Amino acid sequence: MSKLLKFSICALSLLMAFGCEKQPKNDKEVKNYWPKAGITYEIFIQSFYDTNEDGIGDVNGVIEKLGHVQDLGANAIWFMPIMPSPSYHKYDVTDYKAIHPDYGTMEDFKKLIEEAHQRDIKVVIDMIINHTSDEHxxxxxxxxxxxxxxxxxxxxxxxxxxxxxxxxxxxxxxxxxxxxxxxxxxxxxxxxGFFTGDMPDLNFDNPKVREEIYDIGRFWLEEVGVDGFRLDAAKHIYPDDRAVDNHAFWNEFRAEMEKIKPDIYLVGEVYDMKEVVAPYLTGLPALFNFDFHYTLLDAFGMEDGMLLAKKQKEIIEFYEGITSDFIDATISSNHDQPRLLNELGKNPDKQKQAIAILMTMPGAPYLYYGEEIGMLGEKPDPNIREPFLWDEASKDIGRTSWMEPLNTTDKTVVPLSKQKDDVNSYYNHYKQVIKLRNTNPALAIGDLKLPSEAYPKPVMAYNRKTEAQDLMVFHNVGKKALEVDLPEAYSNVIYSLKGAKVSGDKVILPSFGSIVLEK
CATH class of the missing domain: 3.90.400.10 (Oligo-1,6-glucosidase; Domain 2)
Incomplete structure (x- = not known):
C-alpha cells in the first residue's frame, strides 16, 4: 500500500471520527422521481445571478448557473413571477405573454427551457391569475x-x-x-382586491375572463414550452364562502391545460388546514404542504419527534380519501416565510437535520434558493429574498445588487465557492442528503409507516418501504443524546448524521443526530 493511499485512508477515518456525516452509498442508480417525488428548486431571478451588470438577476444568469441546480440534485425549477410588473416581486402582472425586460427576452427564456431540458431539469413558472396589476x-x-x-x-x-x-x-x-x-x-x-388595491381581483364569473386565462396557459405551454404552473393564491379565485366554485374552476382549468399538455404539472398555493386544502386536489394534483413546514418547526421547538411523523401520516391518509392521484409538495421554507436558519435559531445542526428529515419523508420536496448555503432572512419580504452569494464579494461578478442585504452578507454567510471545498458545509450536506434520497427508492416513493414502539419524546422514527427496499429512519430532535433499541434485522447503516451509529443492539443518537438503516 502506498504512503499516499495510507494517508488518504487515515484522513477519511479522522473525518468520520470527528463527526463528518456518513456518505450515502455511491453504488446505486441516481433516479429522477419528478413530479411525484422529485425535488424542485425555487428561484427568484431578481436575486439569483446578474450577467449584464445592471444589479438585477436575469434569465441568462440562470442559464449560466443551471449546473448548480443539477449538481445539487434538483429535478425541476420553479420560477417566482417572470412577467412584466411594476413591483420588484412581480406578483402584479401587466402583461401575461411576456418576460419582464429586467430579466431578458422571451428568446432568452426559451433558450433557458431548452438548456434546462437538456439537463433533465423541468421548468415551472408562477402563474398569477387571481388578480392583475392595477396597471394592466x-x-x-x-x-x-x-x-x-x-x-x-x-x-x-x-x-x-x-x-x-x-x-x-x-x-x-x-x-x-x-x-x-x-x-x-x-x-x-x-x-x-383581496390582497391590496394594487392587485384588483379578476371576475371569474365572467366566461371571457376564464377564456383569457386558458389562452394564457396555452401560450406558455405551446409557444414557450414550460412544463407546468405554480398557481398563486389558488384559494382566492372566489371568496371563501364559494369554495365549491373554487374547486370547480380548478377542475376546469386542469382539463383545459391537459388538452394541450396531458402530463402538465400543476401545483397550487392553498394556505390552510388539510380539510380546506384536500378538495382542491382534483383540479390541482399537487398542493403545497404548509403544515409540514410549521410542524417541522414545532417538532424542534417542543423537542417532540413524532409530532411531524404523525402529522404527515395524517395528511397523506386524508388526501388519499379524496384521490389517489395527488402530489404532496413538502417545503422547509419558501419566499413567504422567514429563512429556515432564522426559524431554527441560527442553529446549523438543526438546519442540517431539518433537510435530512425533509429528504427522508414522503412527498415532493421544494428547496428555496440559498437555503443550501445557509442564507438568512426575516420579514419584511424583501429581506427573505436577498442576493445569492456565489463567491467572495471581490470576486462575485454575478452577485445582484438591486437591494442592500441586511441578513445575508459576507460577514454572516459563507459563499458557495468556499462551501464547495468544506466537507461539513451546508452545501455539501444538502448534496449528500439529496443524493441519499435519489439513490434510495424507499425514501422517494416508499410507503410511510409509523412504529408501534414507544420511543423517547425527542425521537422521530418511521419506516419507508417499497417492494424492493425496507428502511428505518431515526432523528433525535432534542438537545440530549439518546439511545433506542435496534429494530430487528435493520443492521445496515446507509446514512448517519452527527455520528449517529449502531452499537450492539442499540442505536446511538446524538443531539440532532439522524440515521437511516436498511433491512
Whole structure:
C-alpha cells in the first residue's frame, strides 16, 4: 500500500471520527422521481445571478448557473413571477405573454427551457391569475366606466351596496389586509382586491375572463414550452364562502391545460388546514404542504419527534380519501416565510437535520434558493429574498445588487465557492442528503409507516418501504443524546448524521443526530 493511499485512508477515518456525516452509498442508480417525488428548486431571478451588470438577476444568469441546480440534485425549477410588473416581486402582472425586460427576452427564456431540458431539469413558472396589476390594460379599461367592455373583467360594486364591508377587516392565514374594497377615486364605484388595491381581483364569473386565462396557459405551454404552473393564491379565485366554485374552476382549468399538455404539472398555493386544502386536489394534483413546514418547526421547538411523523401520516391518509392521484409538495421554507436558519435559531445542526428529515419523508420536496448555503432572512419580504452569494464579494461578478442585504452578507454567510471545498458545509450536506434520497427508492416513493414502539419524546422514527427496499429512519430532535433499541434485522447503516451509529443492539443518537438503516 502506498504512503499516499495510507494517508488518504487515515484522513477519511479522522473525518468520520470527528463527526463528518456518513456518505450515502455511491453504488446505486441516481433516479429522477419528478413530479411525484422529485425535488424542485425555487428561484427568484431578481436575486439569483446578474450577467449584464445592471444589479438585477436575469434569465441568462440562470442559464449560466443551471449546473448548480443539477449538481445539487434538483429535478425541476420553479420560477417566482417572470412577467412584466411594476413591483420588484412581480406578483402584479401587466402583461401575461411576456418576460419582464429586467430579466431578458422571451428568446432568452426559451433558450433557458431548452438548456434546462437538456439537463433533465423541468421548468415551472408562477402563474398569477387571481388578480392583475392595477396597471394592466384590462384594468385601465375597466375603470373607465360601467359600459366599458372590460368592466366585468373585475369585481365592481356601488358604494351604497357594500357600505358595511368597506372597513371590514378580513384576516386570513395568507393576508392581513385591512380592506378588500378599494376606491379608484370616483367615490361611487369600488373594486375588489383581496390582497391590496394594487392587485384588483379578476371576475371569474365572467366566461371571457376564464377564456383569457386558458389562452394564457396555452401560450406558455405551446409557444414557450414550460412544463407546468405554480398557481398563486389558488384559494382566492372566489371568496371563501364559494369554495365549491373554487374547486370547480380548478377542475376546469386542469382539463383545459391537459388538452394541450396531458402530463402538465400543476401545483397550487392553498394556505390552510388539510380539510380546506384536500378538495382542491382534483383540479390541482399537487398542493403545497404548509403544515409540514410549521410542524417541522414545532417538532424542534417542543423537542417532540413524532409530532411531524404523525402529522404527515395524517395528511397523506386524508388526501388519499379524496384521490389517489395527488402530489404532496413538502417545503422547509419558501419566499413567504422567514429563512429556515432564522426559524431554527441560527442553529446549523438543526438546519442540517431539518433537510435530512425533509429528504427522508414522503412527498415532493421544494428547496428555496440559498437555503443550501445557509442564507438568512426575516420579514419584511424583501429581506427573505436577498442576493445569492456565489463567491467572495471581490470576486462575485454575478452577485445582484438591486437591494442592500441586511441578513445575508459576507460577514454572516459563507459563499458557495468556499462551501464547495468544506466537507461539513451546508452545501455539501444538502448534496449528500439529496443524493441519499435519489439513490434510495424507499425514501422517494416508499410507503410511510409509523412504529408501534414507544420511543423517547425527542425521537422521530418511521419506516419507508417499497417492494424492493425496507428502511428505518431515526432523528433525535432534542438537545440530549439518546439511545433506542435496534429494530430487528435493520443492521445496515446507509446514512448517519452527527455520528449517529449502531452499537450492539442499540442505536446511538446524538443531539440532532439522524440515521437511516436498511433491512
Amino acid at each position: 390594460p384590462w384594468f385601465l379599461e375597466s375603470k373607465k366606466g360601467r359600459d366599458n367592455p372590460y368592466r366585468d373583467y373585475y369585481v365592481w360594486a356601488q358604494a351604497d351596496t357594500i357600505q358595511e364591508y368597506l372597513d371590514k377587516k378580513v384576516v386570513t392565514l395568507d393576508s392581513d389586509n385591512i380592506r378588500q374594497w378599494h376606491d379608484p377615486g370616483f367615490g361611487k364605484d369600488y373594486y375588489y
